[in-house]
Amino acid sequence: MKKDFECTQESYAREVLREKGLKSTAQRLAVVHVLHTSRKSLSVGEIHDRVKDMLGTTGLATIYRTLEMFEGLGIVKRLHFPDGGHGYAFSQGEHVHHMVCVDCRGVFDFPECPVENFDYASVEKQGFRVKNHFIQLFGQCVKCAEAA
Amino acid sequence: MKKDFECTQESYAREVLREKGLKSTAQRLAVVHVLHTSRKSLSVGEIHDRVKDMLGTTGLATIYRTLEMFEGLGIVKRLHFPDGGHGYAFSQGEHVHHMVCVDCRGVFDFPECPVENFDYASVEKQGFRVKNHFIQLFGQCVKCAEAA
DNA sequence: TATCAAATGAGAATAATTTTCAATTGGGCT
DNA sequence: AGCCCAATTGAAAATTATTCTCATTTGATA
Ligand SMILES: [Mn+2]
Ligand SMILES: [Mn+2]
Ligand SMILES: [Zn+2]
Ligand SMILES: [Zn+2]
Numbered sequence: 001m002k003k004d005f006e007c008t009q010e011s012y013a014r015e016v017l018r019e020k021g022l023k024s025t026a027q028r029l030a031v032v033h034v035l036h037t038s039r040k041s042l043s044v045g046e047i048h049d050r051v052k053d054m055l056g057t058t059g060l061a062t063i064y065r066t067l068e069m070f071e072g073l074g075i076v077k078r079l080h081f082p083d084g085g086h087g088y089a090f091s092q093g094e095h096v097h098h099m100v101c102v103d104c105r106g107v108f109d110f111p112e113c114p115v116e117n118f119d120y121a122s123v124e125k126q127g128f129r130v131k132n133h134f135i136q137l138f139g140q141c142v143k144c145a146e147a148a
Numbered sequence: 149m150k151k152d153f154e155c156t157q158e159s160y161a162r163e164v165l166r167e168k169g170l171k172s173t174a175q176r177l178a179v180v181h182v183l184h185t186s187r188k189s190l191s192v193g194e195i196h197d198r199v200k201d202m203l204g205t206t207g208l209a210t211i212y213r214t215l216e217m218f219e220g221l222g223i224v225k226r227l228h229f230p231d232g233g234h235g236y237a238f239s240q241g242e243h244v245h246h247m248v249c250v251d252c253r254g255v256f257d258f259p260e261c262p263v264e265n266f267d268y269a270s271v272e273k274q275g276f277r278v279k280n281h282f283i284q285l286f287g288q289c290v291k292c293a294e295a296a
Numbered sequence: 297t298a299t300c301a302a303a304t305g306a307g308a309a310t311a312a313t314t315t316t317c318a319a320t321t322g323g324g325c326t
Numbered sequence: 327a328g329c330c331c332a333a334t335t336g337a338a339a340a341t342t343a344t345t346c347t348c349a350t351t352t353g354a355t356a
Contacts, residue, residue: 057337114266135263171354
């Protein structure tokens with residue numbers, strides 16, 4: 001495949017894929033490219049459209065398959081919106097949470113984990129063992145706040 | 149409607165509904181009953197089935213309408229699972245987060261908010277204004293841990 | 297008890313996601 | 327560079343999830 005685009009994010013994805021014995025297909029790398037060059041989270045449909053712009057024909061099922069796989073690999077994060085919709089954002093593996101603008105769906109990293117050293121003792125004593133967590137902050141970005 | 153069931157949760161729901169000028173229909177109260185008597189979160193389909201058991205015929209659209217409304221009123225909380233599915237759990241308005249068992253989808257309240265007095269300064273200085281948040285803890289409940 | 301806006305049910309209509317399977321292709325091996 | 331083949335893809339059908347429409351019903355108020 002021709003690489004009009006290539007950067008640390010694509011190389012990172014290639015690396016993760018190779019380690020797992022998975023193929024670095026044009027479609028997969030295009031999804032990475034589309035996501036990491038977007039400052040807003042994208043819906044499956046939006047990702048599909050942009051990948052088609054890059055590669056010509058592309059099956060929607062491939063986008064779904066790729067996103068599910070990437071989420072498992074920690075390459076993308078699925079976000080949940082109040083209206084019930086979902087968005088996807090690039091996420092380079094490290095433990096990071098996101099803030100999303102409820103107006104433009106813009107995504108902003110939130111590196112400090114609020115529950116990093118939170119004491120689950122009170123609740124684990126009831127027997128529940130916490131394994132991981134999902135945190136998403138909602139708010140307004142600068143641009144949308146000004147536009148309002 | 150006949151009230152074979154009635155408890156603080158139902159009264160609470162009636163109260164909230166009345167305050168908003170909304171009707172306390174048999175369907176709405178049945179949804180409350182079904183949710184608060186379940187220790188696991190329920191999918192829309194499961195809620196529909198159980199409400200039908202209670203009331204006989206009930207439209208699926210009504211369940212969707214009720215859940216959306218209840219979520220807005222803070223009576224129920226929508227949970228998101230790794231497999232992409234959603235579950236609903238009773239939630240009595242106060243600010244509470246949940247722990248869910250990834251095996252049985254059991255729900256457990258987590259009253260202490262981990263970000264209660266978290267300092268968003270570092271990120272708000274970039275302009276983003278945090279308005280609210282969503283937190284969900286994943287893990288295993290006692291029963292499922294033993295069964296494993 | 298009459299009234300009427302709010303709410304419901306049934307089913308059609310959309311949207312979202314998954315499955316199937318034949319055709320294509322990335323990457324390892326000459 | 328060409329071969330091989332399991333992994334991957336595309337297209338369309340099949341499911342599943344959610345919303346919409348509108349005629350009918352019903353809760354709350356007087
Ligand atoms: Mn965290
Ligand atoms: Mn979700
Ligand atoms: Zn914004
Ligand atoms: Zn469990």
